[in-house]
Amino acid sequence: MVASAGNDGVCIGPGPFCAPSYPGAYTFVIGVQDAAGYSNNDQDGPIFSKYDNLLNYETTAPGTAIMSAVPNGGYRKLTGTSMSSPLLAGGVALCLQQNPDDSKELLFGNLINTAATFVDIEAAITVVPEPELRVLSALVLDTINGQNGNDFIEPNETIEIFPLVKNYWGPTEDVRVGIEFAEFEDQTKATILESEIAIGSISAYANLQDLTKSLKVEIAENVANNVNIKFNLKVWSGPDKEYLTSTEYVINVKNSVLLFGVISEDLTLYPDKEYLVSDNLIMSGDATLFIKPGVILKIADEKKINLFDTSRIEAVGKKDSLIVFRAENTYWAGIGFTSSNTNKSILEYVIYRDVNNRHIFPDADNLKLKNSVITGCYSFWLLRDTFITKYNNNISYHNNFYENKTIYLAMDGYSSKATISQFYSNYINNESRNSSSPSGIRFNYNKASFEKINIFNNVVSFSFYNNGSSEPFKAYLGSGYESKYRNVVKDALNDSDLPGLFNSDSISKTPYEEAHSIVWKVLVNGKDAQDEYDLMDPVGVGTHKFDIYFNREMDKTKPPQVSYGVREPYNQKIISEEGTWSADGKIYAVTHEVKIGAADGINRIRVQDARDLDWFDIPVEDSRFNMLVQSAGSASTGFLATAGLGEIALEWVEPSEDELEDVLGYNMYRYEAITDTTFTASQKINENLISGVTFEDFEVEEEVKYFYQYKILRTNFEETDFSTTVTTQPLTSKLGDSNGDFEVNVNDLLQNVDYILGSNPTPFIFNAADVNKDATINVLDISGTVDLILNPSSDKTATKGASSINYYSNDAVGDATFYWEGNDLYVTSEYEITGIQLAFDKDLKHTINEDLPNFEWLNYEQEGYKVTMMYSFGDVRLPAGKTKLFTKTSAAENLFNIDKAVVATTNGGKLTALYEDKTVLGIDAPEQGAVSKIFTVGPNPTAGLLNVFYYLPEQMDKVRMAAYDLQGKVIWTNDSFKNTSGQTNTAVDLSSLQNGIYFLVIDVVRSTEIKKREVKKIIIQK
Structure with a gap:
């Protein structure tokens, strides 16, 4: 299987x-x-992988500006790894065809090991494979000689190393592995006991690991904790060390100490060792557990540390060297502070995490908790009322409680002696372990035990079980507006089961600076993305300013990572631009460019990784700030809907490569209004992918308003979000109303004449002008429109395709025969004639018969012919019978054939034009309109000479044609073709090309922009 890597630059x-x-x-x-x-x-390349399951992209193939087929038989240059993958898939198929006996594993090796910048399919087919051996990883065991097998590599231990080898190419029968110290490594740290082993044979692109033989290393005595020893693991084939490769391998030594049982004497833990509480640990008597800064204390699952008697714990870290209490694997049971020692235990600059217990500090008494982080815990209470009330034996301040799962964050104190004991802390991003009864901080006794806390982004922040109004307390709830935070406060107003009422008198509109760092607010283009969201303009394609406000001065060397997205974790788009800090370090400003790839809709803003001067990282902010992104919409400001008679024309602007570089095509969607406020579902209306930037919707009805949106399809077959919406409804007009002013009069006749002359009148309602519905505009339509003016009829209201319209017939009712008598041209017919168009050689010169009725006469050139048109704006007719039209004044010996002709009779009727007893071809107005068109390229196959027929609505910078071979290489180009407005039929000489298949790309260019592109497959066959 071949699959693309994707187009996100990741x-x-x-x-x-x-x-x-x-x-x-x-x-x-x-x-x-x-x-x-x-x-x-x-x-890190196609061979090495840091993933345990060895994830890799193995190959590189061209994917930029690849010529590809598109719907409706065309070709375009497309960009994306979705172009690379079919190219490689074809190469892989060729490899398998040429070497059918090769295994798939050998195919991988051939592709990888013959590649340069891109894969080389020819080399992959013809190469003779050799082994390409690599050590991927190694299994390390410390169980030999009766050692403890605790998976820690410790001093004095002998370890066994079992390398895992991968062969990325040809097979070999004698694989050997070895180990040596890396260059410059201190060899006193260890002794290599077994330096080389043979592990067997290996096939192409296979893995090999022998678990019966091992390399052996003895760690030296007294190696410090967390020391790395660097080795090289080598692999080769045979005794001569063929195909030798070497991989750096690092052994991390743990000077770990296991803690369990009863300890009745003082114990000090140091950061140069690793500690594991492998079973329940009890500090008894008056013992003190001293923990130095930087210690990481792991506690085995479901195990607990208890302080009995008058024992205590003194864990005092530093802001740049925190102490960590964490589970070895999942959860531990916490610390039981049941000691009666009045000298408080201290947890300061501590990360306390992964506790699963009813209380995270069970039976806490005499605890001072300061500058610490409580996170990742699972409990009924974070801080029980007993913790808060213990006659002020417990004090908690400058702490972060975030990302815990709990019912109660805390409870107010129940004792009359309880006073404020919880200062300057953050309670943020805490979830409920039971969705039916989340309660946040519970007020039971109406004792305000909290002072200057920041509390928000919790399922519930406060609940009031006290009777009556609560005591005022100082807190910031994530917004300056009560309407924004009231939903996370539960009291008698929004919960009928609660007897208490929230007192907001002391609630702050800004966060407290005394607490550790948090995000205060996010401004997008000067507007608060929470409190002023309703006033924000949509964020479209372009540059936008993001200002991140914090509650206190931050560490300017560690800027925040800012991202946004429409779903969790809200980091689908990362703001990678470099920002700047304000002088006081409280505001981080960054200007970000939004491109079409951003997901449209409401995007949540995420801020993380910033830290304050006390080295406390902010809690992740991904709950409060939003912005409405309309990237696809803002980039489609040139989207226009033009109403027509029986159709609606849609046109938009192709995104630039800076906005989106892997455009495959477009899909058009439409919906209708049911009522003023309800709409139908949006439905895709194009059967085939739209390759250009125009689309005409013919399936429309009069007096119905239609709403249109388009999506861009990328080369990875993902669609962008909807563009802006445009709306219109089809024009309703009388038949003959070619200028769309809802009247049929002489102005429409003038409009028709302008169109016949190729003057591109605007507007021009083709379906209204084409009164006989023959898809051409000529003198028949002038005659029919005159009849409409002279004989108006209520049944000639136009709706394209409706059976009720009484169009004029485009079937001939008779004949009109043209012939020369000497230099005079005559017409004979059994019917009266109201209009004539005749096409001659352009050298014809003539004079009109002065005895004719008072017709209008026009002479003009079209497609190399001289066209003479006789018409009238009123009821003027040639009588039935024989009539002389004009006399030629060119040289008498020249015979001027009638090459094309149209003849109109009364009531908008048509006569068949005959010349020399043959029916003459009709005449249509020249192509015109606002869009460039390329009509025909032929003959095909060709010996080298092509005729290309195209139309330009106005002068362009150039018309460029280029021929590509099947590898996408340009082998011929010319940009000197006619670039003025109108129709052009030009000869293109490709006779210099060899026999074969080519792609002819025709580009119409203006202001460096390709306004029209057509790709045709050309076969040269000489």
Whole structure:
């Protein structure tokens, strides 16, 4: 299977802003990327992978400006890895055809190991494979010689290393692996006991690992904790070390100490060792557990640390060297602070996480909690009333409580002696462990135990179980407007089961600076994306300013990562531009360019990774700030709907490459209004993909308003969001109303004459002018329109395709025969004649018969002919019978044939024109309109000479034609063709090309923009 890597410019990873794209990343799929910057890419190459499941993109193939077939038999240059993958798939098919006995694994190796910038299919077919061996990873065991097998590599241990080898190409029968110290490594840290082993044979693109033989290394005594020892793992084939490769391999030594049981003496933990509470740990007597800054203390699942008797814990970190309490795997049971020692235990500059217990500080008494982070815990209470009320034995301030799952964040104190004991903390992004009863901070006793806290983005922030109004308390609830935060406050107003009422007298409109850093607000183009969302303009394609406000001075060396998206985790679009800090370090400003690829609709703004001067990272902000993105809509400001008679013409502007570079085509959608406020579902109305920037909708009815939107289809077959909406309804007009003014009069006759002369009158309602519905405009339509003026009829209201319209017939009612008598041209007919158009050689000169009735006469050139037209704006006729029309004044010996002719009779009727007893072809007005058109390219196949017929509505900069071979290489080009307005029939000489199949690309260019492109497949056959 071959699959594209994707078009988002993202590396496969792992790493920041990286992500694998499936299925191309799978090991059993040949992933293909392009070399251009838009392509997803494998940053460490097609062989190495940091993923355990060895994800890679194996190949690179061209995907930029690839000539491709498009619907309706055309061709276009398209860009995207969706162009790379079919190109490679064809190459893979050729490889398998030429080498049918090769395994799929050998195919992978041939493609990877013969490639340069791009894959080389010819080389992949003809190459003789050699082994290409790599060490991918290694299994390490510390169980030999009765060691503890705790998966920590510790001093004095002997470890076994079992390398995993992958062969990326040809097979080999004698694979050997070895180990040596890396260059410049201190070799006193370890001793290599077993440096080389043979592990067997390996086939193409296979893995090999022998778990019965191992390389052996003994770690030296007294190696410090968390020390890396660098080795090289080598792999080769045979005793002569053929195909040798080497991979750096790092062993991390843990000087780990296991803690469990009863400890009755003081114990100090140091950061140069790793500690694991492997079973329940009890501090007893008057023992103190001292924990130094930087210690990471892991606690085994469901195990607990208890402080009994008068024991205590003193864990005091530093802002740049926090102490971490965390689960070894999932959850631990917390610390039981049941000691009666009046000298408080201290947790300061601590990260306390992964606790699963009814209370995260069970039976807490005499605890000072300061400058700490409580996160990732699962509990009924975060801070129980007993914690808060213990006669002020417990104090908590400058803490962050975020991303926990709990019923109650805390409870106010129940004792009359309880006073404020919770200062300057953040309670943010906490979820409920039970959706039926989330309560936030519960007021039971109406004792305001909290001072200057920031609390928001929780399922519930406060609930009031006290009787009557609560005591006022100082808190910031995420917004300066009560309407924004009232839904996370539960009291008697919004919950009939609660007896208390929220007192908002002391609620702050701004966050407290004393608490650790949080996002205060986000301004988008000067508007608050929460409190002023209703006043914000939609965010379209272009540059926009984002101002991120924080509650306190921040560390300017660590800017926030700002992103946005329409779904969690709201990082579909990352703002990668570099921003600036304000002088006081409280505002981060960045200007961001929005492109069409952004998802339209309401986007949530996410802010993360900034930190304050106390080295506290902000809680992730992804709940409060939104903006309405209309990237596809704003980029489609040139979208126009033009009403016509029985049709609606739609036109839009192609996005620039800066806005979107992998456009495949467009789909048009339409809906209608049911009432003033309800609408039908939007339906796609084009049967085939629209390759240009125009579309005509003929399936319309009069007096119905239609709403149109389009989507851009990208080369990865994803659609953008909808464009802006345009609306109109078809014109309703009387038949003959060619100028669309809803009257049929002499102005319409003048409009028709202008159109026949090729003057491109605007507006021109073709379907109204074509009164006999023969899809041409000529003197028959003038005659019919005169009849409409002279004999108006109520049944000639035009709606295209409606059976009720009484069009004039386009069937001939008789004949009109033209012939020369000497230099005089005569016409004979049994019918009266009201109009004539005749096409001659352009050298004809003549004089009109002065005895004719008072007709209008016009002479003009069209398509190399001289056209003479006789018509009338009134009831003027040639009588039935024989009539002399004019006398030629050119040289007498020249015979001027009538090459084309149209003859009208009374009541808008048609007569068949005959000359020399043959029916003469009709005459149509020259092509005109606002859009360039390319009509015919032929003959095809050709010996080299082509005729190209095209129309330009106005003068262009150039008409350029280029021939491409099947590899997409330009082999012929010419841009000197006629570029003035009107129709052109030109000869294109491709006789210099060899026999074969080519693509002829015809571009109409103005102001460096391609206004029209047509691609034709040409066969040269000499």
